[in-house]
Amino acid sequence: MAGTLHSIVIHEAGDLRIDEVPEPVPAPDEAVIDIVYGGICGSDLHYWQHGAAGESILKAPMVLGHEVVGIVRRAAPDGTGPAEGTRVAVHPATPAREYVRHPADRPNLSGGGYLGSAARFPHRDGAFAHRVTMPTRMLRALPAGIDLQEAALIEPASVAWHAVTRIGDVTDLSALVVGCGPIGLLTIAVLKARGARHITAIDLHDRPLQIAAELGADTVLKQPDDADIAAIDADVVVESSGSHRGLDTAIRGATRGGVIAMVGLLPAGPQPVQIALAIARELDLLGSFRFNDEIDDVIRALADRKLHIAPVISHVTPWRQAATAFEIAADPTVSSKVLLKFGPERGRK
Template sequence: MLGCVIHGADDLRVDELPAPSPGPGQALVAVRYGGVCGSDLHYWRHGGVGDFRLREPMVLGHEIVGTVVSYGDGASGPLPGTAVAVHPATPCGVCPECADGRRNVCRDTRYLGSAARTPHVQGGFSAQVTVPAEQLRALPAGLRLRRAALAEPLSVALHAVLRAGSVAGRHVLVTGAGPIGCLVVAAAKASGAARVTVTDLLPEALSYAALAGADCVVRADDPGDPGWPAEVDVAIEASGVAAGLDTCLRLVRRGGVVVQLGMLPAGRSPFAGNLVVSREIELRGAFRFDGEFDAALALLGAEDRFDSLISAVVPLGGAESAFVLAADRSRSCKVLLDFGA
């Protein structure tokens, strides 16, 4: 079978891989769609993401959906042929974080397509993949695989909104209108936010944020834009740059909450720490997700607006062109690879 493998920075290949067979407790899934994530782009362009560096070739991809093929010994789940989404995380279940109900920050987790550990955890960008059977989720009635491919990034967005506390009736600022930022907009509106303002440097990205439900979009490089709020109740940083965090800290109200969702560059990042002190701002991190995956699938099944965030579907053979497109935010929001084309 064929798979999308990263060998190093700027070295993305469609390689022939051995066909897998499910082991005990595992399910075999025929992958149909895989979403190109920002972390996939970082592995491609920089050979790593944050502090996680490539040390060996790795199959990319953790945003995957497909159909069940078969099960290994002792495994069960949705019937073969059922359309499913794959939860990409396998927490250890025994560390203090897992015991505390925070499996998303498990210190020994395995996550599809991640170089956080060596050997790396191979991802799901291949024609077939084996995963623990308990990670399969049958799609809600009426939800098609194409839209369901957004389940993983939407889960990330829902977790970030949850980390902010209740946003019902509040004004939420989102810095960064990439795919995750746009999904944060949708998640905040679904959670009852009264108003969502989004900032970004690119007008094309802001147009996607508007489609996701933003009430106001603002050019981040235009201090005279009349859309800038005087203050907000909650700010969620989704750009992954220090300037975005600075904007959040300066615009959130005294005693407000800032959630850092975007992965900042490796090493030290400056931030306006004095504001955290003098305004008693609560600065919280948001990393991946856990139970939000089921909520994401339910939300995707209930709202059509998400279709507008999928800007392209590219066959696996054109993987590199798909990555080029996904990296160009002036031309795309979420790009999917099609493994069944």
């Protein structure tokens, strides 16, 4: 139908549709982007499965997707941003309209919006579509050496990079990653790139642990017992399972005086974990939420071949098979990061 495009829309829990949407019309500071790949995130799965992601509750149909890369189809009318034909990654955050007190150097805590998020109402539509408009401040031009499919991991890799940055310098330290979903796997890759001496990975399933080893994990443990966990004695820990059991494992696997970055989003409400042990060991428990400018660090590390993340991609599925792709992405025994493919990797001729 002329003047319309297709997009992946969540209407309510369990109701994922391919809907027609109007052709986007750019504002003066917006470029038109032909989306090529979009990665299915855990939050996309939560909206599909539960109609909510944490405390962000779906109240109206919303286009999903914030892990996207594409090609500039039309540059912004005001002359800012990348030129037509430029391959770009997207930083999905939008600054908050009203001020919420937060550290000036941590705008991720400002309460701003995010592509494909129901945290605010009206919701902020995402970018699982053939073509979208994006403010040029969101766009990052990609160096020629970065594969566009691998570039679809830049956004979640930035989340992992931010978590490690929250910890600090990890050079020559022992590290533990609890939960080897896509964020956990990308965290292993980031720890490796940033000089961790020994990395232990824990998960419930074999496949994620196989990928963890390929990314640089020195030790992989499937459902370890209490003695195995205590023996890890890691200097730094990243909890990425998003479960109270995972956080409890992180606390028990950390050395005295160790640091834990909590990047997995636990459900709202009280969580049964051994906080007394964290106190007695003087552990530093650090929250880690989204990212700031770490996306630029990730792009540089990919361009320099210092960051190895391609094995995290397990499936690439045509957009018309979105329902199947979501089913696959929800099963950690068969998948890690599942990408939707929306268009060709080359722009218009």
